[in-house]
Amino acid sequence: MSKSRSNFVCQSCGAVTNRWQGKCDACGAWNSIQEEQAATGIGAGTARKPPPKGRQIAFQSLAATGQEPPRTPIGIAELDRVTGGGLVPGSVILLGGEPGIGKSTLLIQACAKLADAGGRVAYISGEEATAQVRMRAERLGLSGAPVRLAAATNVEDIAGTLGAERFDLVVIDSIQTMWTETIDAAPGTVSQVRGAAQALIRYAKNHDACVILVGHVTKDGQIAGPRVVEHMVDAVMSFDGDAGHHFRILRAIKNRFGPTDEIGVFEMTGKGLSEVGNPSAFFLSGRDASAAGTSVFAGMEGTRPLLVEVQALVSPTALGTPRRAVVGWDQNRLAMVIAVLETHAGVRLGQYDVYLNVAGGMRIVEPAADLAAAAALVSSITGKILPVDAVFFGEIGLSGSIRPVVHGGARMKEAAKLGFDAAVAPPGSGDESAGLRVERTDHIADVVARIAALPGGRVAQRRAEPEERRGDGPKRVTDARRGPARAPRDTDYDGEVEGAPF
Template identity: 60%
Template sequence: MARDGAHYVCQSCGGVHAKWAGQCPSCGAWNSLVEEKQSRPPGALKPAKARGVIFETLQSETPEPARILTGIGEFDRVCGGGVVPGSAILLGGDPGVGKSTLLLQAAASAARRGARIAYVSGEEAVEQIRSRASRMGLADAPVNLAAATALRDIVATLKRERFDIVVIDSIQTLWSDAHEAGPGSVTQVRACAGELVRLAKSVGTAVILVGHVTKDGQIAGPRVVEHMVDAVLSFEGERGYPFRILRGNKNRFGATDEIGVFEMGDQGLGEVANPSALFLGEGGARAPGSAVFAGIEGTRPVLVEVQALVAPSAYGTPRRAVVGWDTGRLAMVLAVLEARCGLGFGDRDVYLNVAGGLRISEPAADLAAAAALVSSVSETPLPQNCVVFGEISLSGDVRPVSRFEGRLREAAKLGFDHALCPVLPGRKGAEAVPSGGFGLTGVSRLGEAVARISESRFEGSS
């Protein structure tokens, strides 16, 4: 039996258990239960007199506070148009991807615009931060720096000195003396995050927390931390590529799945104003197995190249390799092509790649992936000026997708003038697209799209 005031917390999922076990009953992880003593504040066992709850209506005469603009457009875009005073933001990302660099640039830019900024680091000394800022040309920015890990000291300072934005790098390095667990444990991360969120709401200071990630890409610590904060941002980047993607996974004050694109250079992170041109790369004759997908990331239309290679398999079990897309989605598209269109992939290796390292999860990419696969099998390149988008159902239907006109406008900006896409309900052929000189090859069945690609039959395309 566990001692009074002690319990066992899983360091993998955050589950709390009364007894120790070799395997966590909640998530199945082995040797992850760690004993932690629960401190009880004086008088905790005494019943407290209940105070009433005051209800208010949805109407309010108090105007919303103005958002704090950092001056970095891509960062402000993902935050929903700027940082909301009193909000709590959690930023996660792989080691070395540039989380600290991004936040230091955002802090310096906001400080130059008149905001009062504090940067508290538990991983670096003040001199290290100054050295990095000097290399990035930010040494003259009026940012208040501190190196501390004691939560009690940090909270007391932030209550005494009011700041507009406070950056905590990182939440896993903080520790609270109210708990005996070590820094980075589930208990400490939950307690420190909860205290900082309460501080943000009470004093109106926006708090940005940096969170480490596990090998699975999840933010380390209990899942409840992501529920407590107002926004969860992830900073992504593939090794070998110079650009980074800031993605909003949760945002109470803006659109989710919004992205901001940065390019890593000698002077830090630079904004990429036109990510479609970056992901498409250099122009030229289109090779078989390549299709340009007109997608939507948050509120932003983005064009990206989907590449496919279908080759004879040298082994008994054909290989399926996917980079930048969902493996299960590829398996579904291959199954529909085989069952509904008569194409065989059982004895062929299939490789699918989203060029540039961008990861897409939109169902509208189904038709682009299928077009790239058919183009590779038939050795027939798609037209150079054509974009592709559409969702594929298991019955072989090509379903309409949202933001139809926005995708076409983004394609037109980059010189595309034709689209292979689903037919809008109640319309046929070119009537599915508003006037404006943009050609359309509308398909309602995947078999029709396969026939058009194999025979190079595209209406009005060159």
Template identity: 60%
Template sequence: MARPTNRSNTRYVCQSCGAVSPKWAGRCDACGEWNSLVEEAAPDAAPKGLGRGAGRRLDFVDLRGTSEDVPRRTTGITEFDRVCGGGLVQGSILLVGGDPGIGKSTLLLQVVCRLAQGLRCAYVSGEEAVDQVRMRAARLGISAAPVSLAASTNVRDIVASLDASDAPEVAVIDSIQTMYVDTLDSAPGTVAQVRASAQELIRVAKRRGIVLLLVGHVTKEGMLAGPRVLEHMVDSVLYFEGERGHQFRILRAVKNRFGPTDEIGVFEMTDLGLSEVTNPSELFLAERRGDVSGASVFAGIEGTRPVLVEIQALVAPSSLGTPRRAVVGWDSGRLSMILAVLEARCGVAIGANDVYLNVAGGLRIGEPAADLAVAAALLSSLTGEPVPADTVVFGEIGLSGEVRAVSQTDARLKEAGKLGFARSLVPPRRSRAAGKGDHTVKILEIAHLEDLLPLFQEPGATGPGRAAERTA
């Protein structure tokens, strides 16, 4: 394939990091990505200097202002409002990313149809025709909502519509990668077009106080496509996650200027669209069998919400020279660390076996508190002794084998008590008097990973001296 000739009025921009190069190369020198340099027309030369007195002097004000807090606009979808921090803030910009077909357009169409009952809402699609959006609304049973529809990719036309006297109060742009600014020669989806399109849309939304919801594509690595500056320009970044084989969908906030980060909302994909799940712990454990070895229940914290999920492990003899390690829903690096600690500190030989680890339900866990639950599932699969069905496990494991305390212990145990769990394997408390909650879950403190071994050697074993059972 012939490469574009190097002309003085062109430049080559990396579509991964936005770095500019005067000539084409197979690999970007800035980020190391291959085949990411795309030819674009060079912009006009920038002015050399602004000069003295060229700008307008700013009017500085005190930190303590007299303006009233703007009330949030709730959608009525509790899980969505939770992730946004209690509702949508006037003039805020939200970027929603996710894999293709995961349900981003479906979720935002349901959101604007709820908001349209009291606000002027518009849905601008750059990927579908108006009739296709109407077909989806009819399938979801929300076609009667007074939402204004449009199919356009020209940012100039969209900005003119949003800057009118009868402009909508909430607008959805689906998606930002399909938009283009006609003053740039580059194709839609390139770094320059995504940055310029987002900048124009955000400028008019901030000036008019419009809640702007942007749909963003993700790369094969799961990151939002386009320049990283796009995530800095918006107020909130939400990721819509889920496995294709599961009906559960997780809406996760990774950035939020108006609420907590790492908050999640749980949805279930049905024939009538996405329905919210008010008690995700009960749903994740619905198909659990308590008499099977290799499974443990982890009490985790997602944002401000305690969530109980089943961790499944399978340790099997390997017929390969290099044993296989397969992980779904967890960090493979932490699994390798736990296997090394079990072998080096506890004398448990697992290295010659294939190890498979799965977080049931499609949820992805990122907190280190799952270390002890993973270790319990591995030992259970290796020995064939099930973890007691009424037991939850959580705790962080250090490289020397010690089990470290984690945050919000009482919230985890309280959620476990609501679902009928009676025992727990937890790290030692820093203070005996601290953290006593209103739960009745019995606590078996695990100070070292070795304390887990007797629990899987004889049924009903209580562990060595460092493990002491008590009622909180």
């Protein structure tokens, strides 16, 4: 009898070593390596045994036209949008999210909606008892839906039970609680998660059933378990939101049967999750348009245009190193925008604390938000109130130039639909203005000059002060288009500025 062999596997990245150590050399995580028995299933046989002879596979032409894969609409418009139009038979979806964010609530509502439409649906819980799931369904008013409910964690038992019938949708909550008898390891370990996912994917492909796997997330927002699971499944979705807000965002990170980076917006209510048909109006609700330091960014999330409010606060610092705080945006991009404003537009922010916030808890990842963030910063430091009917979008380069972005026409159409009249955008960002007054600008200095020319603000107050009380002399600024010999401009915009207001 051969001696059983054990490996030491990192629970964060799945790296395998032959001994235990405190730090994983692959990902750098501490105390994440655990001892596991070597797999005894497929691929674990002795090397002295000759490999079986495989059967010949048939090739097909690349030019062969195939039909669009059939889809089963769930009935929840926001969920169908993210999946690409509905569920594809034989596909596997991995849904991740923080604890308590509403993953189980969303899936129970989806199961009930599909079951009421005549679909055969099974919900298998590995974390809660069936009585707890029934209580949640009763609270949501879904107790009458014909959903098959079970509580189990053994993958072989689950696959054997599901294989006896035909199901359109199977929900496994969650994959970290599942375990298979072919692997000698505790549930939740890297080996068990990988083996259980492989068995459930095999069931989905053999029986043309759509399987949704619920996955836990780590403290840094990544789905727990080996990253190979994300490569094995057909779609990876993230369900996140801010605990201080009622809205939740379902985001497609990977989708073999639909667009990626698509989002669906939901609102958490006492009766469960309700769809938000117009997310732009939802994020702009409660906007204080009469305050300086706010701008409206016309962004894109997948194929959906989305308007969000960008708020900035620039205040004098009492610290040796000014503070830079960002919520909902990349802190590195904020540092870049501040550097460009100081170098190419004469806006000195080195002695100020800078706070930037995306209202509503939304997180922006596209670089087209550079112009909206810069406009909010300049509005805050000058006290000038930006036009309430204008939206901003454009990417700022290190030379101060404003680069065009994609889907300019869709952004403007969304702004026009919500009652906006103007858009500040770079040249080349689409010719469809949707009836908006488009202010084309190709350099950040022009935008700063236009904001400084707006009426009111702290500029007019400082202009009335004597020169000796200001303590700031005129500074020369450089312009990448006009060379270093640009006309002098006061950093506080006390003198005349070029350009006209928006």
